[in-house]
Structures are given as C-alpha cells and as structure tokens.
Amino acid sequence: MIRQSQIKRPGFIERHNLWTENQKEASQKIKAVVKEQDLLFVRAAWSDQHGIVRSKWLLAQAFLSALENGMQISTGTFLFDTGGAMVFNPFVPGGSLDMPLMTGAPNLVAVPDPDTFTIVPWAKRTGFILCDEYFQNGQAMPFSSRGILRQSLLELDQRGLECIVGLEVELYLAKLEDPMLGLAQVGCSGKPGEPAKVSPLEHSHQYLFESHNPEIHDLLGVVVENLVEMGLPLRSVENEGGVGQFEFTFDPIPALQAADTMMIFRMATKQICRQQGYIASFMCRPGLEGCFSNGWHLHQSLVDKTTGENAFMSANSETLISDLGKHFVGGLLKHANAACVFTNPTINCYKRFRPYSLAPDRAGWGLENRGVMIRLQGGFDDPTTHIENRVGEPAANPYLYMASQLICGLDGVDHKLDPGSPTEEPYTTENSLLPKTLQEAISYLSESKLFSQKMGQQFINFIIKIKHSEINRFLESVTDQPPEEYLTQVTNWEQREYFELF
Template sequence: MSRGSGFIEKHGLWTDDQSKLSKEVIGRIKSDGIKLVRVAWGDPHGASRAKTLTAKAFLGALKNGYNINVATATLDASGARVFSSFSRGGGMGLDEMTGSPNLTVVPDPHTFRVLPWEPDVAWILCDDYFGSGQPFHFSPRHVLRKQLERLKGRGLSCIVGLEVEWYLLRLAEDHLTEENLGSPGIKGRALRAYPVEPGYSFHSETNFDLMHEPIAALASAYEALELPVRSFENEWGPGQIECTFEPTDALRAADNMLLFRSATRQVARRMGYLASFMCRPKLKGLYSSGWHLHQSLVDADTGENVFAPAESGEPLSKLAKAYLGGLLNHAVAAAVFANPTVNAYRRFRTNSLAPDRLTWGTDHRGVMLRVLGEVGDQASRIENRLGEPSANPYLYIASQIITGLDGIDNSLDPGAPATDPYSADTTKLPKSLPLALDSLDNSELFRREMGELFVRHYLALKRKESDRFTEFAKANSLDPASEEITDWEQNEYFDFF
C-alpha cells in the first residue's frame, strides 16, 4: 500500500479498469463544468437512493468513498422501521449493525453519467461497504456480483435483454397538499393522474402520437445517458408503454434498469406527467404491467451463445434445457424476487397475458418461460414472463442465475412444453405476497446462495410490508384476495416506483 492511499486502494475495491476510468471521470468533472454529483445506490426494494455531493467532495470520494447511513437497508418501502437499530446487534444479531452505523459507498466509474436534464449534474452508481472494507451484507448489487463470479468460474457470462412495461399518465395536481404527506409506515395519498390516451388499441399509431412529446424527450434523455433502449410500443392499457433494450451483460442490464426507472420518472415529472412502474395502478381501465427478462449464457472468452441448440428441431442446447429445468423447479421460491409487491400477484390470472403456473413453450406468450432458439442463432434465449416492472433488477437477475445453475448442476429436466398453458396440470404461482415469502423462507437453495443473513433480512423487510397491508384490509373489512386494487396499494406503490 502506498503512503497516503485512500479507502478504495487500501481495500483493493477497484479493478485496474475502474482505476483507469476514474481518471477519465475526473477529467470530465473539470471539462464539463460539473458542479454536483449524485452518488447513488440501489436499496433492497430496487429503488435508487442518492446523496448529492459538490464536485470537490466527489473528487475526494473517488479516493476514499463517501459515508452514508445504513438506514436505507433497515426500513421498508414506506419508511417504517423494521429492525431495532439502536439495540445491540441492530435487531439482527450483528454487532456491526448496532446503532444504525455508517457505510462507505464506493463509486463505480463504469456508471458515470451526466444528467441531460441538468447538464451540470452528474450521476454515478456505487457499491456499499463497511468501514472494514467488507462488502455490505444486504447490498443487492453485491448479491448479483457473487452470482456472476460463479458463472465466471465456469467460463460463462450472462446476457440479459430487458422488456419493460410502465404507465405514462398526466398529473392532475400541480402541488402537494397535507393529504399527500404520510409518516413512517403510512404513505400519504397518491397524486391524482389521468390517462393520456384511451388505450386498448394495440400499437395504435394515432394514440401513440398523443404521447409523442414526452416520449421524444425520454428518447433523447436515454440516448444521452447511453441507455440502450431500442423501441417504444403503445401497449394495452391507457398510456401503457413497453420499452425494449438491446441485450448486454447482466450487471450492466441491472444498472441500466435502476437508472432507467429514475430517469423516466424525473423527465416525465418535469413535463407534468407521472411515470409509474407500479404493476397495476388503481385507475379505471388500467391493465397490469409486466417485466419480461430475456436471458442467455455465453462463453466468457468467445461470446458464443451456449443456449443455441446443436441439432435442428431442438429449441435449446442440452445445457440450456437443464438451466430451464432449474428455473421451473425453483420458480415458486424465486417468485418474490420478480414480484416483490402486494399489487403484483393480481397479474397471475388465466388468459391474462401473464403466467399463472409453471410452464414453458417455444415462442408461446401464454407460458411462464418462452423459449426462442435455433441452430447457430446467437440470440437463442429464455424469456421469463414472470416479473413486474418494480422488481429489484439485481435480485431478479440473480435469482435466475441461482436457479438456472442449480438446474445445470443437477441435470434437471424441464419436461414437455405446454401447448395449452392455462390448463396445464402443473404447479401454480403464488397467489399473494405472503405465500411467495413463505416459499422463499423454505428454500434451501436461496439460503445457501444468497446467504442466510440476506434471506432473513429480505424476508423481514417484505413481511413488514405485507403485514401493513393485512392490517389495512382488516381495518377496512376488505378481502386481501379480492380482484379490486385498494387505496393502500395505490398510495404505497404508485409514485414510489
């Protein structure tokens, strides 16, 4: 260690490539006239959290990292306290969590961007560490990195393509009132909004043109941010948009998703719109949104797609079929990482354009796992149609690698493809968040691969959220399994994601 080295060098937290890129970042801070930098990190819920630093303070963070409070990992999505942070062990039995301590976030130079809507403000994604240099136990980005290292040890990489649905709505209120203000554990009333087009005219050019102005602004922002968005589609519901992304490596895809949601919401809000990644908002006529995750494995050295079948007539390679078997075998336990909200489980209905049970098929949009593959096709892949757009991208993708590798290691057979998936005699997906959490709780695979600490922590966070909904339903004499979206869900999720 050289004299005067900082936190990052002391603990060896950057690769040589990151160290080299950090010098380019320093140059851009000066040449682009950057005054402020948002140092961001993803919380367990999949939301982007950030501190804003002066340019001078950020240059220091490129050597020493920057202190943040551990609180964003100890609160549920409403800000309710989940753990006894001020007792010994922080309510987790971990001495290092006592007293809600500081963490150190370390910027990843690969993720540096200048915000096009605030050109003197930059954004960079960070990894969080304890003061000892140990990775933070509950960091979703670290969870994904661990799985990517497992793949690397086998000479493989994961390629991910995003296909995300969300709602663009016009705000009906131009300011907040006391009704919109909540308190820890209680969300205020969600802002009112109304549709920008009538919906239910799939791919209507005329209806899409009604949304042209904000879509054009978003397209410009995505290009400036180097987000590989390649298409906008007018989906089913009023103002429902689907964005598709060029495939890229898994970590970059997860990072892109975090930035994509934040950028979309910020650009839209500045134009008087509200972009919501809530699965199914409580507005008349709105349809559920999904997030389809396209995934494949490639040779880490050559980039050759190892999912592509070797023989004509086969949809996938032998390895990919075993991976597919793992996705199916552990889909119920993995469901909560793709669908982490109360609201999401209303999607799983017969003939709903979303799956309701564990099925796969070749180029079939009614199954859970849609397979697209041909001999020599470097785009051969598995599309998981399970997710909702508010899912934590790091945990969603990590869950796929964990279950897929278990399939490979145990040569799991996916069985025959489904031709009529909504009547197939197979296991159904969980009908509620509590049932999904119970399935995760019973998974030895996830406890082993994500770690006992992480799984216990995640279960505690999400059960707090689930319990708050149950209390609301009981207090208002509501059936939690009803088809009706509740005010609680609208307030909880509409403007959080």
C-alpha cells in the same frame, strides 16, 4: 527530507483493493470530465433492498474525494420497508440483525463504480454514478443487492460463462393533475400519503395505435432523447394495450450492466416525466380505470467465454435448445415459487397472475408462447436463441431479479433438471401454480435451502422480515374488506404505497 505529513496515504478504495485496473483508468477520465464540464453536483447513488435509487448530492470537490475514499452514508436505507416504516431497531446489540457491525446505525462507505458514471442531461451541471456499499473495515455489506448479483456472476464466470440480458419493461404514463401536497395528504413514515391525481395521456384502449402518436410524441421524444444522451442502449418504444401504457426494450448486454440500466431507466424516466408535468409509474397494476398489468420480461442467454458462442443454442436438429439451456430452464421452473419474492416483490403484482392473459399463472415453458412463464425463442443452429422469463414485475429490484435467475438456473444445470416437454396449453398443464400472494411466496422462500445457501441465511432472514412488515401494514388496512376483494382488486393502500414509489 520528506515529512510524515507530506506522504500521501492510500485512500479507502486503494487500501481495500476495491477497483479493477479498468475502473482506476475510468476514474481518471471522470475527473477530467468533472473539470471540463464544470459540474456542480454529482449524484452518488445506490440501490436499497427494494431496488429504489437512494443518493446524495456531492459537490464536485467532495465527489473527487469520494473517488479515493468513498462516501459516508447511513445504514438507514436498509432498515425500512417500502412505506418507510422502520423494521429493525438499530439501537440494540447487533442492530436487531445479529450483526455487530450494524449496532447503532453506523455509517457505511459507498464506493463509486466508475463504469457507471454519466451526465444527467435534464439537470444542469450534474453527473450521476452508482456505488457499492462496504463497512468501515472494507468488508462488503451483505445486504447489498448489487453485491449479491456480483457474487452470482462470479460463480458464473468460474464456469466460463457470461450472462447476457435483454430488458423488456412496461410502465404507465399519466398527466399530473394534483400532486396532493397538502399537509394532511403527504403521509408519514409507514403511511404513504394520498396518491397523486392523474388524468389519461391518451383516449381509449388501442394496441400499437399509430393515430395516438400526436398525443404522446412530444413527451416520449423528451424521454427518449434524454435516455439516449445518458448512453442507455434503448432499442424500441411501443404503445401497449392500456391507456397510457408503454413498453421500452433495450439491446442485450451483460447482466450487471443490464441491472444498472434498469435502475437508471426507472429513475430517469420518472424524473423526466415529472419535470414535464407527468407521472411515470412502474407499479405492476396501478389503480387506474381500465388498467392492464405491467410486466417486466427478462430475456436471458448464456455465452461461452472461450468460444463466444451462445451456450443455449442447440447443435442438434432434433432439439430446440442445448442440454445446458434445457437444464437451466428446469432450475427456473423448479424454484419459481421461492424466486417470486425477487421477481415479484410487491403485494400488488400477484393480481397479475391470471389465466388466459399475457401473464403466467403456473411454472411452465413453451416455444414462442406468451402464456407460459418461460418462453423459448430461437431453436436449432440459431445464435439468437434465448429464454424470456415473463413472470417478473417492473417494480422488482433488478439485481435480485437477475441473481435469482442465475441461482435457479445453475442449480438446474448442476442437477440436470428436466423441465418436461414444452407446452402449447399454458393454462391447463399440470405444472405447479405460481403463488397467489406475496405471503405465499415468502413461505416458499423460507423453505428454500438453495437461496439460503447462495444468498446467505442472514440476507434471507433480512428480506423476509422486511416483506412481513409490508404485508402486515397492508392487512391492517383491509380489515373491513373480504379477502375475495382485496386479493383481486387494487386497494387504496396499494396505490398509496407503490404508484409514485416505483
């Protein structure tokens, strides 16, 4: 006779049917790897609303349990702005979010995604995995940015399409001179500490300068070796125009995998460099002498899942891109200003939108033109045809960045929006100007019926309140400066807030 206590009850993941068959198979392989490699820890991680990796270190046995029941985490990481200031009071009904499930800062369940498991090569006996967040009743957490991208991809899948994304990301590397770890320097909640003091990695501004390679080869070699060992689809590395500025590009891959890759890339690069005595910063415009802005150019195409063909490729010798592709561009341009909250979520990055630079200052498009927002590459009968959105900053949350592209682009497809003619003069066309500040971008988002409908009004209210907290703290720090200064020059507040965070 079988006793009740001997019956194995299904775990949280099985009860709520949260994994596909492929994920279930992958989880069995992970269990074998944990045992074979005698892993001590697995870092179970998730993305917060800012696109920052948060994690818990689980000992091996606890991780194996999490593969059945998930991992208990606090809702705390959803309550703070970029500086760690608490935006929402959880100890009132609804947690200040009009959500009964958020009352009292209850635990969430972080469910590991077996498709993202990897070994951390720079840390002994350590694994890493990304998670999705759920409430205790199995309901998806509506503020999960990875979940929001999944929803956008589900809508795309229902149209018989798949989104393919190529990452092109710029960052700064600098030698760490003083980490500023004195008690008076480390800061507190809502007031980040003094930024680390750094020195240049190389001498002078020289774009793609081969002779600088002896200065940077060893560090880049360590970074690249670890990224490749983690299985990231790295394609190239190049020295950009700024002192210590580099660009990393990755092979085109499906959108969710690309977003996960960006999360892991930023996290890994920062940790590897710090271990070597350097700082890697994805801040858009660091407060370093002679600094150029960092951009994150997002290469995108859609593929017909039935035929496998590029849905942006033109079959008409008189057109550069298919009708679907043209309307997709039309949607990106129409909703560009509202989408800036997701493509450009920091105060710092709006100092990058300058005329006659390698960044756009208005919502236009063109063929092989690096001054436009949407750069078209390819053309008639070219299977590599795709668009490159040059608006984004490398500190953006990758899930929200990519979701915003699909939301805007598909609205253009549904309404057959015409992007107008491609331009050869991106800084003098009549296209609408991009926002000059984060506050201006928020104003556009608050008026957007499209984003409220697709991401949910609850999430839009949440992200706007988070960003208002960030803006208010910034404005309080610059009361003694005229706007023409703090809106154009990188302030000490920005360096403290973003340089080491992103």
